[in-house]
Amino acid sequence: MADSSSGRVAERKRHSPLVDSLIRLVKEKPLGTVGGIITLLLLLAGIFADFLAPYGINETHLADTLAPPSIKFWLGTDSLGRDLFSRVIFGARISVIVGLSASIIATIISTVVGGLSGYIGGKFDLIVQRFVDVWMCLPSLVFLLVLISMIGPGLPQVIFAMGLRWGVGGSRIIRSAVIAIKENVYVEAAKAIGCPTHWILIRHILPNIMAPLITLFSIRVPNAILTEATLSFLGFGIPPPAPSWGGMLSGEGRTYMFLAPWIVIWPGLALSTVVYGVNMFGDAVRDLLDPRMRGGIGRYGVRAEKKKFWGESGGKR
């Protein structure tokens, strides 16, 4: 046992941390690897949409309206004769943009609000937390609907609304992490030697809340993609003719779905696959980054643990 684990360590030292993580991902998280591949495909489709899509997003083929999937139109066409394959590919771009930017905005807001609230504490904390309470006791989707009707539909608005909503929501987690960290001796020491507050926040607090930050971020990305689709589906998201996956399922798509079901199949399938993949990948990355999951329980330790549990090999505790 000792030999094999030291051999493992020696073997690992040959790679850079990134490659090492990748190897661990493939070895230990088969589902996470599948998710990673899907995520990679999504990113590539989003970035290279212009090259991948055979037709333009709003290019109409009036002779081929509602055409079923064929060699000319791989996934068929919609009621205006627009190629669905191209639109699904460009939909990936919207999803990438929304997923990443809404999550980044949400994480930044969470960090600032939660960090300040937790670090300053006292009355400031109390007031901010009451505000967060109020914010959180409104159902997320309804609140987003009101927020978006306030600032109007559109890509930046949707991103901003989701970032704001989730940013304030996630600040709770950051706040509790900061409260735990600020009691540490090294923060005390930094204060004692006269470090300015912003320095303590950035150099001592921030690196220590990276774990919850990454967790929050990785949960937000698939959520943002799904919520954007939901909003667009309800007509409160990105207005047509932009090829949002959710938007393609509503409006025109809903009118013609009984005649041409492929209009509503592909965007939903793409959406489900992507959200599934990003979720799986995020989970795996979280597990790999979480020090508590390294070694022991949760990895190869599990089987040994089980044996002990069943009393088959009376190992020491």
Add this chain to the structure above:
Amino acid sequence: MRVYIIRRLLLMIPTVFLVSLLIFFMIRLVPGSVIDLMIASQLESGGGPADRAALEHGLGLDVPVLVQYGRWIGVVPQAEGNFSGLFQGDFGISLWSRNPVIEEIAARWPVTFELGLMALIVAQLIALPVGVFSALRQDTWGDYIGRSFAIGCIAIPGFWVGTMIIVFPSIWWGYMPPIMLIPFTEDPIGNLKMFIVPAIVLGMAMSGLTMRMTRTMMLEVLRQDYIRTAWAKGLRERVVVIRHALKNALIPVITIVGTQSAVLVGGTIIIEEIFCLPGMGRLIIGAITDRDYTIVSAVMVFFAIVMVLINLMVDLTYGFLDPRVHYK
């Protein structure tokens, strides 16, 4: 315990007050006022300044927003001189239909409540067995399938599944789900039949998170000393798993179920939209589109109260499941 409940209910008042304040002003910031929409919808009556002023006066929108707010929550007298607002238990009157909002809510809430409750039950029926199974067979193929299923439930959007369920049966067998609402009191079986498909779609979407939480907690609990003791006593697997492990694992799961009920409110909106169920979701979407300020504000306050009550119930459930919890 009674003191605890009373204290929590009192704490609800400032929260609900702030919610009402926030939403009342937010909805008025939505571009395109209700007056514009009303004038646009009644083109024949003209849109002169006189009509506009009369309309505004009739709807009580001619006074400053703060006064409108005061009237709505019941601290400023109405135009007729009486106090009727949230404090008096009056949610106001719809700007379009002129019906009391409380009647609109009373007509819609049972639909949403039934859908939500059924979805909640379906979700637990899926989540608990699969979560426990996944935990007992950790890192086997069964576990992988269970976890994939859980994430699949989270990932596959309800509005897509709903759409597929409407499209394909109709194409293949010419079957359409009923459009008209069948009241439970008239035809209980027909009513349940109507709700079961939307409830399953919604319940599956909800079950994902609960399933994962159940699995994680079961894994943790199964490694506890008292489980070892239970095995050592020679208890059967069923007893160990259900009575000793699951009961303890359920405590955090309940929290998730509680927070899920918030998601449920959002989820019902979409499902109601797809399956044409006349619930709260369609009420609020219609109200936002029509700029029916009173309905939007009142429904949001109503939602906030429901959420606070659900949270209270979740907290009380802890005491039921875990005798160590004391309410102070």
